[in-house]
Amino acid sequence: MSLDSKIPPGPLAQKWDKHRFDLKLVNPANKRKFDIIVVGSGLAGASAAASLAELGYKVRCFCFQDSPRRAHSIAAQGGINAAKNYANDGDSVYRLFYDTIKGGDFRAREANVYRLAQVSSNIIDQCVAQGVPFAREYGGLLTNRSFGGAQVSRTFYARGQTGQQLLLGAYQALSRQIGLGTVEMHPRTEMLDLVVIDGHAKGIVVRDLVSGEISSHAADAVVLATGGYSNVFFLSTNAKGCNVTATWRAWKKGALFANPCYTQIHPTCIPVSGEHQSKLTLMSESLRNDGRVWVPKRKEDCQKPPASIPEADRDYYLERKYPSFGNLAPRDISSRAAKETCDDGRGVGPGGRGVYLDFADAIKRLGESMIRDRYGNLFDIYEKITNENAYKVPMRIYPAVHYSMGGTWVDYNLMSTLPGLFVIGEANFSDHGANRLGASALMQGLADGYFVLPYTIGDYFVSAKQAKPSANHPEFKKAEENIRQFAARLLSVKGRRTATSFHRELGKLLWEKCGMARNEAGLTEALKRIPELREEFWKNVAVTGGNGELNQALEYAGRVADFMEFAELLCLDALHRRESCGGHFREEFQTAEGEAKRDDENFAYVAAWEYQGAGKAPVMRKEPLVYEEAHMSTRSYK
Amino acid sequence: MNLTLKVWRQKNPRAAGGFETYEAKGVTPEMSFLEMLDVVNEELIAGGRDPIAFDSDCREGICGMCSLVINGIPHGGQPGTTTCELHLRHFHDGQTITVEPWRAKAFPVVRDLITNRSAFDRIIQAGGFVSVNTGGTPDGNAIPVPKTTADRAMDAAACIGCGACVAVCKNASAMLFVAAKVSHLNLLPQGKAEKDRRALNMVKQMDHEGFGNCTVTGSCEAVCPKEISLSFIAKMNRDYGVATLKGQ
Structure with a gap:
């Protein structure tokens, strides 16, 4: 199998415009003849389901939670990037594109990332129109903050609950369509298999989590928006229910899986407290705007109260090693730096697996009320879990598994190697390369769902000219039987x-x-x-x-x-x-x-793995990464 | 520490339920309440017995999925805290704790501690949105929103839809939940165009779902893990009243 990324020809900045023109359209009156299944109701799934239904498609949406509003996107704290340049600090589509490509260590697909940066502005406009209560200045305009890996302020936020507010925006758009009868919602339903007929994805087999009933659902296209696989590590910041089942079972049906080794370890999480721990809790990266990361210079100081350690005996290691980005060095770099200091025996807290994130300077400079206004809910979460008041003593943080950049391989149209199977949001591999920058996950989920998939899916319907599938097809019965077994x-x-x-x-x-x-x-x-x-x-x-x-x-x-x-x-x-x-x-x-x-000589490619059958070694297919615009430089944040 | 749990067990919506007693031995103050239930469930499963069914997902107080009445109080009574954020340091060694599901006609028990809260989804479907399609929206800065207004809308929008307000209310009223969404959207200029019909339609759906009436005891505000203010109920009543007078 050869991988065709379907990247459109032409200059980078014009690819998406040209491609949108080249994509075949489905007549508005014909859209209702096409059934689409969307699995997952997070930012990508809910935004896609709502947008596709608005266009006139018949949509069914499935989620394993009791309501589509519970999807794990809701837990994203810090914010969403957009190249609005509202802060007048030199941002542009090109800069967001470049920061994202560089942040991903030149292992992402250039054309996808540029498109992501292009539509980022539309996302903010869309969310504002939906009533997302983004933070604002006294003049009534939107405000921004900085995030790791960028030297401009381009992150829009709603306190420390940006994911919640964006998800509720998408959930409300979805709810509107459910109310209008254009989306049929199936909560507490888990997808357990993908059904492929004549090489095309034609539906799914699900289990009703309340009754246990196994049933088949046929459609003209299947969209997986089922999130990432971080929970393979057991302890991660993902919700307890997050899992790899949907994309894994699609893999076994022929959808190649790309770059699974690209996992993101987030530097600022609350350290593990014991064997019983069921999951880890993130402290938003936005905290690094005002918090300073440090450990004692000497091992013997590690168990002393932090306040008793004088400035001269503290090692602000991120500021020392990466002076130009300081505490806002990207996630992979900050995480490794924390691990190094702890491996060096200079970690703090029980077990020595922690570093300080200290707000004392910021509180002195801005006052406690300003810090409370910016991060109040995060400080509250911290106190609930650790019983410590971070306004008084520095937070203790340690890296934890947070996000998966790898995922199902998709082409520029977000279609997998199985025609008719589209994969969006964290579930696909496409935009973040080997490392995702903060506030880019929300951007990608919503870009895919609101502004990319609604254009590309129609082209598939017109080009593929597939017969209407039926849930009575023997393939569905076979899949049902496999699930029961x-x-x-x-x-x-x-x-x-x-x-x-x-x-x-x-x-x-x-x-x-x-x-x-x-x-x-x-x-x-x-x-x-x-x-x-x-x-x-x-x-x-x-x-x-x-x-x-x-x-x-x-x-x-x-x-x-x-x-x-x-x-x-x-x-x-x-x-x-x-x-x-x-x-x-x-x-x-x-x-x-x-x-x-x-x-770069040997590994500038996407590794997409192909299933060969039970007990057989998977085969790797390569998609070479060609950079037409960005220069593959050595990433430096010094 | 060791705890004794009296947990509501109910096989399905039709079965009669009852309390069963379990011992949680050797748990620690750092553990969360749900991690303690995980430990109990581990023992039950290893012993071949059905674990206690309960809902949870994010386990950091934002998804709204967890939902236990602990010693008579939804989410256990710590201010601004969901069950998943409740830690055992708030209990003492040897304590007996009762654990029940949300109890309300509109939230039927599915199994053990799990209830069906889809009534909330249907209320949102009735009007808890701004009717804009994807695309063609004005620039995000086209309409300035005073910071105080945006902040107040955010206070209401912080609702996680857990249903504790209903579970604690002697009338099983959903007024705080509905008021939070009506207020969030009605406060913002983007939501003003549908202000009247939103209030009317969401209240109508709320009544249709079988939630009780509000007698303003304020218990909902007291247990709300996001500390949504009772004043939003006053705002919704006003919006509803105005809409009714307009004869919408």
């Missing part, structure tokens, strides 16, 4: 160890061997251990209850079973990529100063 198999093991226990062990293994720093020996070891763990899982997992009822143990065990397989692809990809780039840091490939050492 899968559930029956999980229920029949009747082992002694819970799915959580397996998941925790898998996550720990990945965190140690395929986390912030990776090396050949560790990855090889993980690749040996994962199949063993998986085998044990299928021999000894304990799943109670039955299939025909609400059964959270069964739902979860199914997701863990997929993580057990996916983890292997993640490590395989990390092992094959013998270079360091962005979030993928191979210890063998670093500069004398400990910075990531890219190998």
